[in-house]
Amino acid sequence: MTVDSIQELTVANSFAHLPPAFYTKLPATPLTRPRLLHANTSVAGLLGLSAKALDRSDFLDVCSGNVALSGGETLSAVYSGHQFGNWAGRLGDGRAHLLGEVTGPHGALEIQLKGSGLTPYSRTADGRAVVRSSVREYLASEAMAGLGIPTTRALAIVVGDDAVYREVQERAAIVARVSPTFIRFGSFEHWWNNPENMRVLLDYCVAKFYPECQNAGGPRDVALAFLRHVVERSARLVADWQTVGFCHGVMNTDNMSIVGLTMDYGPYGFMDGFQIDYVCNHSDVQGRYAWNAQPSIMHWNLYRLASSLAVLNIDEDALRAELQRFEAEFVAAYRDNLLRKFGWRYWQEGDEKLVDDWWQLLHAQRADFTLCFRRLAQAPDNPDPWLALFVDPGAALEWFAAYKQRLALEGRLDDERIAGMLGVNPLYVLRNHLAEQAIRAAQNGDAGEIRTLLKLLSDPFTEHAGYDAYAQVAPDWACQLEVSCSS
Numbered sequence: 001m002t003v004d005s006i007q008e009l010t011v012a013n014s015f016a017h018l019p020p021a022f023y024t025k026l027p028a029t030p031l032t033r034p035r036l037l038h039a040n041t042s043v044a045g046l047l048g049l050s051a052k053a054l055d056r057s058d059f060l061d062v063c064s065g066n067v068a069l070s071g072g073e074t075l076s077a078v079y080s081g082h083q084f085g086n087w088a089g090r091l092g093d094g095r096a097h098l099l100g101e102v103t104g105p106h107g108a109l110e111i112q113l114k115g116s117g118l119t120p121y122s123r124t125a126d127g128r129a130v131v132r133s134s135v136r137e138y139l140a141s142e143a144m145a146g147l148g149i150p151t152t153r154a155l156a157i158v159v160g161d162d163a164v165y166r167e168v169q170e171r172a173a174i175v176a177r178v179s180p181t182f183i184r185f186g187s188f189e190h191w192w193n194n195p196e197n198m199r200v201l202l203d204y205c206v207a208k209f210y211p212e213c214q215n216a217g218g219p220r221d222v223a224l225a226f227l228r229h230v231v232e233r234s235a236r237l238v239a240d241w242q243t244v245g246f247c248h249g250v251m252n253t254d255n256m257s258i259v260g261l262t263m264d265y266g267p268y269g270f271m272d273g274f275q276i277d278y279v280c281n282h283s284d285v286q287g288r289y290a291w292n293a294q295p296s297i298m299h300w301n302l303y304r305l306a307s308s309l310a311v312l313n314i315d316e317d318a319l320r321a322e323l324q325r326f327e328a329e330f331v332a333a334y335r336d337n338l339l340r341k342f343g344w345r346y347w348q349e350g351d352e353k354l355v356d357d358w359w360q361l362l363h364a365q366r367a368d369f370t371l372c373f374r375r376l377a378q379a380p381d382n383p384d385p386w387l388a389l390f391v392d393p394g395a396a397l398e399w400f401a402a403y404k405q406r407l408a409l410e411g412r413l414d415d416e417r418i419a420g421m422l423g424v425n426p427l428y429v430l431r432n433h434l435a436e437q438a439i440r441a442a443q444n445g446d447a448g449e450i451r452t453l454l455k456l457l458s459d460p461f462t463e464h465a466g467y468d469a470y471a472q473v474a475p476d477w478a479c480q481l482e483v484s485c486s487s
Helices: 041-047 051-055 057-063 131-147 185-189 195-209 211-215 219-244 291-312 316-323 325-342 351-365 369-376 393-410 414-422 432-442 448-457 476-480
Strands: 023-025 035-039 075-077 080-083 086-090 096-104 107-114 153-165 169-179
Touching: 035 057, 035 448, 041 051, 041 096, 041 107, 041 153, 041 169, 051 057, 057 153, 057 169, 080 185, 131 153, 131 169, 131 432, 131 448, 185 195, 185 291, 195 211, 195 219, 195 291, 211 219, 219 291, 219 316, 219 325, 291 316, 291 325, 316 325, 325 351, 325 414, 351 393, 369 414, 432 448, 432 476
Parallel strands: none
Antiparallel strands: 023 075, 035 153, 075 096, 080 086, 096 107, 107 169, 153 169
16 A cells, blocks of 8 residues: 655654663754755655655655654764774764654655764764765665665755865765664764663664564674674675675674665775776775775674673673674675686586686686676576677687586586576676766756666566667776765
8 A cells, every 4th residue: 555645654753762861862954945856665665655756845845854754853863983993982874864664565764864963973074965875875775676686765866056065066965875773883983882772772772673673582692693693784784795795895893784784885886897806995095995805894884783782791601602604604605606607507516616707707808807707607508798898709718618517516507507597697787987977967967877777777687678778888988986984
């Protein structure tokens, strides 16, 4: 069942029932002369909103911060965190307002505005987002959803006339995003020396998102079971990132979801030419968040989460035992993903070397991550399109010979294997230059490229006739694009 007005949704705000120390209640700051740039009918459906509801003025009013969501309690949450490996202290929603929690056909989902004005946690910032960063987040979250990777979602983008200063003057925008929760590792780190509030937050998260942990035993066992589930979800999430060539760009603990979602899209990047040590964030001068470092950084972040839970008088050895589950969980998920991507049924001796040689081949030739996997599906019958992705086809053929021998060991039917590989290796990903084209159009009020990309990225494994340009190796000018923490 859907409703035709956003103000007719069934709304509450369970987070607002936590003690006042967890947030500040305050209204959003609306944009000047707001206009709806784009609304996402798919996400609207998750909330129980009809397509008709997106054309109403009350939808724009809510998504621009002009009017509160009926039944909700608008607030900004406090949290802390480690940024680039250093303790940053108190952070919080410096430019975000949680409007409320919608009970819809797909469960409870929170609506949050990002770029909606100053809060007590803004520090020296202006509380705003810009068209550029909002379009990037809007598209990236939907691209990840299309790939089947856990993520927050994007409901709408609203643009205004307000000037915002980053490296240059830009226009303000707000993105309305949707998630079961926006609680992050840093939400727990904030209470590292306050056992009472730590217990309140833990009990809330367990009851809402990990109810299976409630039967683990006493309070200590519940906390350990909670950590175990977060470790497992986080390991699987980063395995998904690795096997689609996604770099988050700013894996600070305040950007890590407590329910294992990809969140807080900023200077992210889907790799074009593969580099093992690819760094997508121009601000990451040390390469802390490079592609090959992401699993270890996720593990490090989980250690910070576990350290904060120690305030509940949980034995460090018990916490460490849960953290040690990460590697096995990550390797299992990573291998399972690669089995499907390479068209194999099972993992066997020698596969690890073949995979390592694959990464080395791609790295040495800066071969396109997405298309190398995609074209590999049909390469045994027609290797030329796949070989065309390599500067040195001879080196590629050497690896390919070993790969064909590996396929022969299983005797799998080609049609079955090809269909399976095409079903997990996308043809379309959100390359930086495609996002840039959408941003440039959006800055002129044109959402056409956003619509096109959402169409392709929502079904990235199916070839769409007439969209060849979106499934090509990135053009030379794409190498000049840089994204940073202001993105």
